[in-house]
Amino acid sequence: MHIPDGFLATPVWGSLDVAAVPAVGLLVRRAQRGFDESKAPLLGVMGAFVFAAQMINFPVGIGTSGHLVGGALLAITLGPAAAGVVMTAILAIQALVFQDGGVLALGANVINMAVAGVLAGYLPFRYWGAGKWRKPAIFLGAMLSVLVSAVLALAQLLISGVAMPASVLGLSLALFVASAALEGAITLAVVQALETIQPGLVPKPQARGSFIRGALASAAVLLAVVGVLFASAQPDGLEKLAQNVGLSSQARVLFTTPLADYEAGFLRSPWLRKATAGMAGLVLIYAACVLFGRVVSRNRSS
Amino acid sequence: MHHVVLERWSRRESTLHCRDPRAKAVALVIFLVIVATTHRSFAGAACAYFLLLVALLVWARLPLLAVLARAALVLPFTLVFALISVVAGDPHRALLLMGKSYLSALAVLLVVGTTPLPRLLRAFESLGAPRFLLMVAQFVYRYLFVIAEEAQHMRVAAASRGASASPAARFRAAAGALAVLFARSYARAEAIHRAMLARGFEGRFRLLSVLRFGWADAVFLLLAVAAPLAVRLALEAGA
Numbered sequence: 001m002h003i004p005d006g007f008l009a010t011p012v013w014g015s016l017d018v019a020a021v022p023a024v025g026l027l028v029r030r031a032q033r034g035f036d037e038s039k040a041p042l043l044g045v046m047g048a049f050v051f052a053a054q055m056i057n058f059p060v061g062i063g064t065s066g067h068l069v070g071g072a073l074l075a076i077t078l079g080p081a082a083a084g085v086v087m088t089a090i091l092a093i094q095a096l097v098f099q100d101g102g103v104l105a106l107g108a109n110v111i112n113m114a115v116a117g118v119l120a121g122y123l124p125f126r127y128w129g130a131g132k133w134r135k136p137a138i139f140l141g142a143m144l145s146v147l148v149s150a151v152l153a154l155a156q157l158l159i160s161g162v163a164m165p166a167s168v169l170g171l172s173l174a175l176f177v178a179s180a181a182l183e184g185a186i187t188l189a190v191v192q193a194l195e196t197i198q199p200g201l202v203p204k205p206q207a208r209g210s211f212i213r214g215a216l217a218s219a220a221v222l223l224a225v226v227g228v229l230f231a232s233a234q235p236d237g238l239e240k241l242a243q244n245v246g247l248s249s250q251a252r253v254l255f256t257t258p259l260a261d262y263e264a265g266f267l268r269s270p271w272l273r274k275a276t277a278g279m280a281g282l283v284l285i286y287a288a289c290v291l292f293g294r295v296v297s298r299n300r301s302s
Numbered sequence: 303m304h305h306v307v308l309e310r311w312s313r314r315e316s317t318l319h320c321r322d323p324r325a326k327a328v329a330l331v332i333f334l335v336i337v338a339t340t341h342r343s344f345a346g347a348a349c350a351y352f353l354l355l356v357a358l359l360v361w362a363r364l365p366l367l368a369v370l371a372r373a374a375l376v377l378p379f380t381l382v383f384a385l386i387s388v389v390a391g392d393p394h395r396a397l398l399l400m401g402k403s404y405l406s407a408l409a410v411l412l413v414v415g416t417t418p419l420p421r422l423l424r425a426f427e428s429l430g431a432p433r434f435l436l437m438v439a440q441f442v443y444r445y446l447f448v449i450a451e452e453a454q455h456m457r458v459a460a461a462s463r464g465a466s467a468s469p470a471a472r473f474r475a476a477a478g479a480l481a482v483l484f485a486r487s488y489a490r491a492e493a494i495h496r497a498m499l500a501r502g503f504e505g506r507f508r509l510l511s512v513l514r515f516g517w518a519d520a521v522f523l524l525l526a527v528a529a530p531l532a533v534r535l536a537l538e539a540g541a
Contacts (some may be wrong), residue, residue: 004376006402007383010339028432040434041498044441045449045491049484051442052449055457056483058476059469068480077484089439096414096422097308097443099375099407104334162383162391162399189477190484197478198485290430 001153002094005102009160016156017107021116021289023115024088030081046074047093056184066182071113071149072121072142073187076129077194077202080122084297087114112152120221121145128212129205135188137214144221146180151225155232162195169233307372311364311415318362318416322519323425329526330413336530337405341398343537348401350533355408362416369415373408380404419443424509433506440507449487456483 008016025082031043050070057065074083091109094100101109121141128137154172162173191202312319318326333351340347359366380403384396414422423436456479467475 002379004380004403005334005338006380006399007407013338024435025432028434032434039495040437041441041494042488042491043438043493045445045487047438047442048445048449049487049529052453052483053448053480055450055453056476056480057457059472073484085435085438086442089435089442092435092439093446095444096410097419099373099410102334102403102406103330103410104338104406157383162395163387165386165390168386168389185473186477186480189474193474193478193481194484197481201485201488286430293430295463 001112002091002101003050003105003153003156005104005114007102007160007162008108008156010104012160013104013108016111018103018285019108020115022108024084024110025293027081027084027088027115031079031085033081041075043078043082043086043275044089046078047090050074050086050090058182059165060182065180066186068186069146069183070124071117072138072145072183073190075118075145076125076138076141076187076191077142079203080118083122084114084118108153108156112149112156116152117145117149120148123221124214124218127217128211131211133211133214135192138191139184139188140218141184143180143184144218146183147176148221150176150180151229155228157233157290173229205232307368307417309412309418312418314363314416316362318358320518320520321416322513322515323417323421324429324513324515325519325523325526326413326417327422327425327429329523330409332527333530334406336534337402340402340534343540344398344401347534347537348405350537351530352408354533355405355412358412360509362412364412364415369408369411370472373404373411375447376403376407388497420507420509421513422515424507426495428513429522437507445487445490449483450492453479453483 050073052069053068053070055067057067060066071087074086077083078086088110091101091106091114093132095103095106095109121144122136122143123144125134128134154169154176195202319331321355337351354429356366359369377400385398387393387396387399417425420440423440427436460479
């Protein structure tokens with residue numbers, strides 16, 4: 001589910017864009033550790049493969065068919081960081097060239113699919129990928145990856161105030177679970193076919209996790225998904241909690257003071273005042289990111 | 303295939319095509335922010351933004367109807383949520399969703415339709431996006447249609463071998479096809495990499511011309527930001 005522009009409230013897309021920048025930076029750095037810069041063609045062509053894979057239909061019963069989403073398959077075959085970079089590149093191309101997903105909402109889509117989706121898809125494989133639980137791990141990972149992305153997107157829409165009657169919400173959740181199960185089945189079938197035609201292409205993770213840890217991690221992700229959904233369906237609950245603890249007034253002071261002086265008196269329009277403060281904030285964040293990046297890269301190279 | 307259309311559009315010539323891609327990228331983001339944060343008197347503002355975009359499209363000598371139709375690609379998805387909003391008793395939000403998503407898509411198309419993708423990605427690089435990511439994106443775009451064509455061939459081949467088997471068999475066959483496609487793409491990537499090294503690839507793509515941010519670009523950026531801002535302020539002052 002690619003969120004177009006215009007769906008998310010400004011604080012939602014703004015904060016997710018800000019969060020996506022360091023996340024993608026980290027993914028790129030990790031991915032380059034495993035693949036040097038000259039391996040960019042491999043990641044790019046695998047991204048093109050994910051695009052093309054949408055053309056191969058998988059029959060799902062009477063008349064309907066589904067297709068591979070691919071986040072978990074990439075995470076298993078290329079590693080999670082490289083898969084995150086590939087998914088980010090795909091999302092950018094989709095937003096720019098195919099009008100599939102917005103540009104301002106790119107941060108939200110990247111967090112949902114390229115960061116959270118890919119990491120959740122890799123998690124069970126990381127713990128169980130080497131042993132006799134390999135097949136369930138692949139299935140569960142692909143399922144989790146679709147489920148996490150979809151629920152996060154739904155939660156962001158709900159927080160942004162897109163009203164949804166309970167029946168629609170229930171129906172879309174059922175659809176998510178069904179498509180997640182389909183993704184699990186497709187990913188498992190493709191990995192198995194891949195291992196018969198070209199053994200060694202799908203790596204085995206070093207057996208470093210125990211069964212219990214894997215189960216705990218997967219359960220934690222599932223619980224978090226359910227929690228996020230509940231929290232976003234009833235955001236008042238959180239606010240009430242914050243009020244009870246007396247957090248919200250303090251937090252508000254903390255958030256508004258740094259830029260309060262920017263609301264210059266000569267600007268009459270309340271919106272223009274807010275916009276200037278917001279723009280000043282964006283420029284500050286941008287400058288901070290660039291500076292931080294420079295310092296870090298200088299430290300690395302020296 | 304419709305990407306070819308975009309390639310043709312972005313290689314035409316007009317004053318807008320000549321502008322520095324960085325100016326266009328920055329102007330695009332600011333315009334999108336202005337659209338996204340418009341709430342009061344949205345209908346009037348939306349009409350003004352729309353007319354502004356149409357004027358730019360005409361100025362850029364892009365085929366108007368084709369671009370307007372292409373931007374409507376966002377509408378099916380939006381329509382679902384607009385309907386849900388109407389059912390939930392929030393028709394104003396339905397209007398906001400449709401208007402904002404369409405205007406945003408149109409603005410993106412205006413920039414992508416006047417800027418070849420390699421130049422646009424280079425602009426992102428000089429604005430601070432990681433080069434590795436942009437290289438991957440460029441490869442995705444370059445091989446997208448190559449691999450998609452291969453997938454299309456496999457689909458036709460599978461259909462002509464007889465696709466009337468049981469669903470379980472067809473599921474396995476589709477999985478097998480994807481696995482073959484995966485392995486072929488992997489091998490193709492290695493061949494591409496070797497060919498690039500043989501031609502002296504040094505870790506970054508070269509543009510045919512250098513990006514240059516001149517006075518005209520500065521003026522364009524200023525006007526592109528000032529026009530929607532003025533529309534909005536005028537409308538809010540009137541409301």
